[in-house]
Amino acid sequence: MEKLPKVALPTIIIAIVLIIVLAKSAITIGSGEAGVLYKTFGxxxxxxxxxxGEGFHIVAPWNKVFVYxxxxQEILEKMNVLSSNGLDIKLEASVWFQPDYAxxxxxxxxxxxxxxxxVLLPAIRSAARSVVGRYTPEQLYSSKRDAIxxxxxxxxxxxxxxxxxQLNEVLVRDVTLPPTIKDAIERKLKQEQESLExxxxxxxxAKEAEKQIIEAQGKADANRILSASLTDKILQDKGIEATIKLSESTNSKVIVIGSGDSGMPIILGNQ
Structure with missing residues (x-):
C-alpha cells in the first residue's frame, strides 16, 4: 500500500474542516419566515x-440565526370574563397577528x-375583561357582539x-352565558318579538279600517253630489234625447209621450 504524500493529509484535514464550517455556516430561511442574526463577538x-430574508445564507459559524x-398567524383563546353585573361569561376569541418585520x-x-x-395573550385577556365588563349579559348575547x-x-x-x-384582527367566535341567564334572555326576546308582531x-x-272609512266617505260624497246635480229639468232633457234616438231606430216600437208620473216618455215595443 502506497503512502499518501505528506501534503495530501493536511489538505484532506483542511477540506474536512471547511466542510464542517460551511455546514454550520449555511442556513436556509423558509417561505414566510425571516431570521434574526446574533453575533457572538459583534x-x-x-x-x-x-x-x-427567505433563501440560502452563509453566516459565521460562531454566530446564530433565530428563525421567526x-x-x-392565528391564536384561539378561551377565557372567563365578568359582565357588568358580575356574571361569569365564557368568551372564545380568535386573534390574527404577525411580528413587525422591520x-x-x-x-x-x-x-x-x-x-x-x-405579550400577545396577556394583552388580549386584559382587553377582553375590560370590554366585556361594560356590558350586560343580554347585550353580549344579542345586539352588541360586533361592537364588543x-x-x-x-x-x-x-x-x-x-x-x-402587528395586530390584524380580533374575532369573537363564541359567547357562552350561564344556562339560566341564557334561557331567561331567550324568553324575553321571544316575548318582545311577539309584542312587536x-x-x-x-x-x-287600523290602517285598513281608515282606508275603508275614507273609501266609504268618498262614495257617499260622490252620490250626494250626483243627487244634487240631477234636477227634474236635466232628467226631462235626457228623456227627450233618448226619445229622439229611439224614434230614429228601425226597430218597431210605440212611444207614449208624457204618460209617466214625471211626464217622461214610456216606450212600448217588441225590442
Missing amino acids: GGVVTDEAPL EVRQ NLGKLHQEKSEMYKER QQEIFEETKKIVEDQYI YEFRLVTA
Whole structure:
C-alpha cells in the first residue's frame, strides 16, 4: 500500500474542516419566515439591519440565526370574563397577528421567541375583561357582539402597538352565558318579538279600517253630489234625447209621450 504524500493529509484535514464550517455556516430561511442574526463577538442581536430574508445564507459559524414566522398567524383563546353585573361569561376569541418585520431584531431582543405567551395573550385577556365588563349579559348575547369585537381589537392594539407586534384582527367566535341567564334572555326576546308582531297587526288593522272609512266617505260624497246635480229639468232633457234616438231606430216600437208620473216618455215595443 502506497503512502499518501505528506501534503495530501493536511489538505484532506483542511477540506474536512471547511466542510464542517460551511455546514454550520449555511442556513436556509423558509417561505414566510425571516431570521434574526446574533453575533457572538459583534454586539449580540442585530437590530439596526433588516432581518435575513427567505433563501440560502452563509453566516459565521460562531454566530446564530433565530428563525421567526413572519406571515399572519392565528391564536384561539378561551377565557372567563365578568359582565357588568358580575356574571361569569365564557368568551372564545380568535386573534390574527404577525411580528413587525422591520423590528424583528428588537422583538427578539426584548420579548424573545415567547412573545406570543409573554405579550400577545396577556394583552388580549386584559382587553377582553375590560370590554366585556361594560356590558350586560343580554347585550353580549344579542345586539352588541360586533361592537364588543371591535372594542377588544382596538384595546388590544393599543397595548401591543409598541411591542413590535402587528395586530390584524380580533374575532369573537363564541359567547357562552350561564344556562339560566341564557334561557331567561331567550324568553324575553321571544316575548318582545311577539309584542312587536301584535303591535304590527294592530297598526295594519287600523290602517285598513281608515282606508275603508275614507273609501266609504268618498262614495257617499260622490252620490250626494250626483243627487244634487240631477234636477227634474236635466232628467226631462235626457228623456227627450233618448226619445229622439229611439224614434230614429228601425226597430218597431210605440212611444207614449208624457204618460209617466214625471211626464217622461214610456216606450212600448217588441225590442
